[in-house]
Amino acid sequence: TDIGLTDPSLLTQSCLVDGNWIAARPGAGIAVHNPATGALIAEVPSLDLEQIRTAIDAAHGARKAWAGRPAKERANLIRRWYDLIIANADDLARILTAEQGKPLAEARGEIVANAAYLEWFAEEAKRVYGDVIPSPAADRRVMVIKQPVGVCVAITPWNFPNGMITRKAGPALAAGCPIIVKPASQTPLSALALGVLAERAGIPSGVFQVVTGKARDLGGEFCANPKVAKISFTGSTEVGRWLIREGAHDIKRLSLELGGNAPFIVFEDADLDAAVDGAMIAKYRNSGQTCVCANRFYVHESLIDDFAARLAKKAAALKVGHGNETGVEQGPLIDEAAVTKMEVHLADALAHGAKLVTGGKRHALGGTFFEPTVISHAGQQMKLAREETFAPLAALIPFSTEDEVIEMANDTEFGLASYFYTRDLARMFRVSEALESGIVGVNSGLIANEMAPFGGYKQSGMGREGSKYGIEDYLEIKYICVAGL
């Protein structure tokens, strides 16, 4: 199908391995569908293990030259890639919407906001400082330098097909590491388009590669191959756990951005209009399919009915439709399994006494479209309080005291993001410090940016993306002891 690109060469169905573009073997490709229409849009390769080893060997072969280039040169190449992404953002957004479903404006937003990680880390490349530490002996000096970890692999999910790649490639390339990207099979086209632009920017062959194929086989090879130093993964906690196990053999370095179950607390002193606006963003962005999406709304019992009515009014007004149509704010869910999970959580909540305020069923558009839904009087015993729903279901749970709500908010094995709304300064500090999560949004439903550290506590993962901390995940610390002076 024609998706209307200004530069059609950005839509490639081939993988980038060692500077070569490899097409699918006839009859052995992975089909890519538009989730809004079900239409087949492309077929990408299912690379075999030999081809994956070629990619790993190429990265391994390229690593010394890449690490050896002055940081300023690496920075310039990353920056050129960033400029090309920005210049082609409209086309990249069309590709993203075609394979993932989110509205075009949101797709463009994802691309621009996450290309910023390339811009940021291009700058940080020049600031990988070491240390000279006071020595315990007169004839010695204690020096510290930082060096790239080596060949990296990024395994990325379908909910941010473009942004999750630049977030990982930025710090890796800046630190001096080649990186191989394995995108989700549902959404490989954004990754391949980034490969086209990386090559155009002059990033050397072997330094940035994109491979597609059977996730488990490729994952197994990445974990077992001693030439791979590090894997950076964003996806489910279950697969994260599997990577830890498989990578245990040679102590693979891992960065993991896993599931979330974000609480969103509205205290009795909140600015209610601001809280409703924040809730809309925190819940319905990407149709509820982000790992920082609010999954549980704890609303003070004095406000819950008012909050429910206002949120429901806005949710019901969201324009649902195909992402490439003007004005659309909610696309389809990624697949049938996502709809089923939403239905299971909703049915479970209603069976346990929750009240439907708006939505509640599949959208008239059919397919995997679902009505933006709000339910009230939900409770801690329901499935939606324990598991990530990853769908446009806002569940409101009443609370009465601060201590009680902090306990409920922390009663989860996840700890990625939390949100709360208050105008009380002392409470702002108290609650920020008490919440067990890597990110806390105070009076904001939108928290991620390249200058801030993104990552989770508890089973939401390890490592941080963005900020001055983000590059550390791709560096080793070397202590050099200089004696006999």
Ligand code: ADP
């Ligand atoms: P989601 O629920 O978001 O699809 P997954 O964790 O299943 O989350 O997928 C995230 C990414 O991990 C995708 O690129 C997927 O192909 C990949 N993946 C899934 N299983 C494995 C595995 N066993 N090894 C390596 N990658 C995997």
